[in-house]
Amino acid sequence: MTRVISVxxxxxxxxxxxxxxxxxxxxxxxxxxRDSLRQMPRWEQVRWLAKRGLPDPYLxxxxxxxxxxxxxxxxxxxxxxxxxxxxxxxxxxxxxxSRGSGVxxxxxxxxxxxxxDLLADINSRSLTGRCQVADTLLYVNSGGVECYDIHDLAxxxxxxxxxxxxxxxxxxxxxFLYTSSRDSFRIFSVANPARPRPLGxxxxxxxxxxxxxxxxxxxxxxxxxxxxxxxPASPHRVNRLGYDxxxxxxxxxxxxxxxxxxxxxxxxxxxxxIPFPVGSLSGIEAHDIYLPPTCDTVLYTPKLHVINITxxxxxxxxxxxxxxxxxxxxxxxxxxxxxxxxxxxxxxxAVNVTSPAAPVVDTMAFAGDExxxxxxxxxxxxxxxxxxxxQILDVTDPTKPSYLGCYDTAGASRTVKSATARDSFAFxxxxxxRMLSIxxxxxxxxxxxxxxxxxFNQPEDMVIRDSLVYCAEANRFQIVNVARPREPxxxxxxxxxxxxxxxxxxxxxxxxxxxxxxxxxxxxxxxPTVVGNYGARIQGVDVVDTILFGTAPYTGLLALSVAxxxxxxxxxxxxxxxxxxxxxxVVLGSRAYVGGERVWIVDVSDPNDxxxxxxxxxxxxxxIERMEYHAPYIYAACLEAGVCILESTAVGVTDASRDQxxxxxxxxxxxxxxxxxxxxxxxTPAGRIRVFDVAGRDVTDRVSFVRYPDALCMEGDRLPxxxxxxxxxxxxxxNVAKLIKQ
Numbered sequence: 001m002t003r004v005i006s007v008x009x010x011x012x013x014x015x016x017x018x019x020x021x022x023x024x025x026x027x028x029x030x031x032x033x034r035d036s037l038r039q040m041p042r043w044e045q046v047r048w049l050a051k052r053g054l055p056d057p058y059l060x061x062x063x064x065x066x067x068x069x070x071x072x073x074x075x076x077x078x079x080x081x082x083x084x085x086x087x088x089x090x091x092x093x094x095x096x097x098s099r100g101s102g103v104x105x106x107x108x109x110x111x112x113x114x115x116x117d118l119l120a121d122i123n124s125r126s127l128t129g130r131c132q133v134a135d136t137l138l139y140v141n142s143g144g145v146e147c148y149d150i151h152d153l154a155x156x157x158x159x160x161x162x163x164x165x166x167x168x169x170x171x172x173x174x175x176f177l178y179t180s181s182r183d184s185f186r187i188f189s190v191a192n193p194a195r196p197r198p199l200g201x202x203x204x205x206x207x208x209x210x211x212x213x214x215x216x217x218x219x220x221x222x223x224x225x226x227x228x229x230x231x232p233a234s235p236h237r238v239n240r241l242g243y244d245x246x247x248x249x250x251x252x253x254x255x256x257x258x259x260x261x262x263x264x265x266x267x268x269x270x271x272x273x274i275p276f277p278v279g280s281l282s283g284i285e286a287h288d289i290y291l292p293p294t295c296d297t298v299l300y301t302p303k304l305h306v307i308n309i310t311x312x313x314x315x316x317x318x319x320x321x322x323x324x325x326x327x328x329x330x331x332x333x334x335x336x337x338x339x340x341x342x343x344x345x346x347x348x349x350a351v352n353v354t355s356p357a358a359p360v361v362d363t364m365a366f367a368g369d370e371x372x373x374x375x376x377x378x379x380x381x382x383x384x385x386x387x388x389x390x391q392i393l394d395v396t397d398p399t400k401p402s403y404l405g406c407y408d409t410a411g412a413s414r415t416v417k418s419a420t421a422r423d424s425f426a427f428x429x430x431x432x433x434r435m436l437s438i439x440x441x442x443x444x445x446x447x448x449x450x451x452x453x454x455x456f457n458q459p460e461d462m463v464i465r466d467s468l469v470y471c472a473e474a475n476r477f478q479i480v481n482v483a484r485p486r487e488p489x490x491x492x493x494x495x496x497x498x499x500x501x502x503x504x505x506x507x508x509x510x511x512x513x514x515x516x517x518x519x520x521x522x523x524x525x526x527x528p529t530v531v532g533n534y535g536a537r538i539q540g541v542d543v544v545d546t547i548l549f550g551t552a553p554y555t556g557l558l559a560l561s562v563a564x565x566x567x568x569x570x571x572x573x574x575x576x577x578x579x580x581x582x583x584x585x586v587v588l589g590s591r592a593y594v595g596g597e598r599v600w601i602v603d604v605s606d607p608n609d610x611x612x613x614x615x616x617x618x619x620x621x622x623x624i625e626r627m628e629y630h631a632p633y634i635y636a637a638c639l640e641a642g643v644c645i646l647e648s649t650a651v652g653v654t655d656a657s658r659d660q661x662x663x664x665x666x667x668x669x670x671x672x673x674x675x676x677x678x679x680x681x682x683x684t685p686a687g688r689i690r691v692f693d694v695a696g697r698d699v700t701d702r703v704s705f706v707r708y709p710d711a712l713c714m715e716g717d718r719l720p721x722x723x724x725x726x727x728x729x730x731x732x733x734x735n736v737a738k739l740i741k742q
Contacts, residue, residue, distance in 0.1 A: 069616030074645040077102030078368040084342040098128040101621035101641035199232040212250035219245030249289040258286025279313040302327035345369035371637035376630035405444040425485040472503040540584035551583035559607040574610040595624035631740035673740035
């Protein structure tokens with residue numbers, strides 16, 4: 001209850017600062033709103049925003065869009081857990097956990113000690129809410145309703161995605177699917193789950209739903225609506241109870257529901273047209289209610305309250321355990337003496353309820369929180385996952401990123417906002433100390449190596465160069481020497497004018513997004529100094545040569561000249577929608593990829609004339625916080641939706657290697673990626689080559705060649721980092737090879 005009260009107070013404070021009349025007026029107000037909202041279950045977030053008429057980034061229309069310019073080649077959809085369901089048979093128990101933008105299918109074992117073995121992950125179209133298993137079918141709310149065949153638990157098959165605008169909740173009973181959206185309640189036949197057939201609808205809505213017998217119950221801040229659905233073609237309301245409802249469950253003729261007044265209420269609905277109160281219990285935070293079908297005397301809420309309902313007129317709490325984190329869903333396996341809680345950032349929490357009066361947290365698994373930062377090193381992705389620690393992924397195969405391990409913060413009340421890595425050590429922001437050095441020699445079991453003392457704030461972003469880690473923090477820029485990673489030492493520091501966000505390093509200059517955008521000269525690590533400012537907030541930043549490309553709240557993309565870092569000045573700006581606060585930018589060749597609620601692709605070949613490329617965009621499963629380019633992919637940290645791995649398809653020269661068998665490719669560039677020089681083989685002694693950027697422009701004049709008997713040596717010091725195509729003009733070998741310049 002303490003957590004909910006603090007959230008409501010925080011939201012009230014934010015509203016008093018002017019949020020109710022539009023977007024927050026400052027980044028600080030926005031941050032307060034975001035942090036308050038993220039502590040609420042998804043349906044409460046939706047309700048709070050809708051009540052105030054605010055735009056809702058948490059619930060998006062997931063209707064497919066024919067995008068171009070980027071292709072998502074792989075996803076790791078772990079994020080906050082929002083719902084749990086179970087399928088129990090005499091021989092097995094399977095757990096379905098909605099988290100982030102996907103569902104994890106887990107085998108539950110407790111013969112000797114409790115084990116939760118991952119069987120499969122499902123990548124959904126958007127953030128997930130309720131998941132419900134019905135025999136060998138799994139239904140998932142992801143804006144629409146997805147239906148999967150789970151005969152083979154290790155290989156779920158998508159049968160259908162029911163595309164309806166903004167579905168709040170759904171419920172499946174037998175061959176009927178009930179949905180509630182912004183302005184309607186609908187019933188579908190799913191006798192053929194691959195082809196849902198509409199049956200009936202009415203103008204009622206609810207954020208949570210339960211269906212029992214011939215009645216549907218919809219929970220809304222305007223009340224609890226009771227609908228008669230005995231005739232699926234003609235559902236209609238029969239009554240309304242005047243409560244602001246959080247959760248609903250029904251058994252026989254008794255209706256149980258939780259309210260925002262921190263109370264569990266019981267009504268008799270033998271005649272739904274004339275419901276009457278039976279009993280209540282105050283002091284209960286019921287974001288979900290579970291009534292085990294094999295037990296008539298116990299009710300569970302996810303906090304975890306164990307409530308005796310033998311006498312519905314006098315429900316009594318007989319047991320309680322305060323699960324760590326924010327608890328949103330609950331199911332119980334009484335035959336195995338466990339209750340399972342979907343916990344926002346701790347994953348699934350298994351609670352031993354052998355003694356209902358003294359439940360005990362047994363274990364936690366699959367922790368995941370907002371993806372705030374991502375860095376790539378040696379085919380591994382290091383993800384700063386806020387309350388869920390430093391997650392480590394194997395991205396050797398970018399189409400199938402897989403979990404390796406985690407330096408977890410479970411139970412430690414710590415936050416991880418940024419991360420960087422080099423070889424066998426990763427560095428993560430922390431509470432106290434402000435930065436950790438983590439030994440990732442064995443990525444499945446990362447170990448704390450050391451902490452750095454004396455830092456001013458948690459790094460909001462970090463960049464590693466050689467043996468130094470550069471840290472952008474609130475009100476401070478600091479440099480840490482990690483030549484001895486087990487003994488990191490703070491070596492230099494300077495003040496910054498406010499809240500820091502993202503940072504880019506070019507040579508000895510750090511470009512730090514801040515309340516006032518700042519340029520820091522870090523040539524002397526012991527004495528970094530601010531040498532330039534630009535009087536506007538910039539959120540994302542990427543610097544190419546002497547041009548800085550930045551994303552700005554409510555503005556879109558900016559191009560600044562930083563040829564003289566002491567006097568940066570604007571060259572052009574391009575207004576873009578969907579770039580409010582969650583924004584970042586990556587520039588590859590002549591194209592900038594601007595991420596927010598979607599990724600826009602902008603032609604930046606002329607920084608004085610930024611041009612949006614029409615029809616070229618990509619919509620992620622949720623808002624993008626950070627994008628990191630590691631040739632040849634863009635890695636997008638999508639807040640609650642996990643990680644998306646993207647490949648650019650908007651190139652001006654055809655990459656022949658995509659269209660021809662590998663055996664016919666004679667032209668080779670090695671090493672690739674290259675830093676300074678590379679060997680070009682596969683052409684005749686008289687052959688010549690040309691080099692093009694991704695827009696198809698000839699940049700051969702930026703490279704030089706030295707001919708040897710068996711190859712050309714290509715010097716590319718004047719070639720900016722990015723993707724290029726080396727084209728042979730030899731009559732015997734007309735090939736194109738992709739080149740990545742670092």
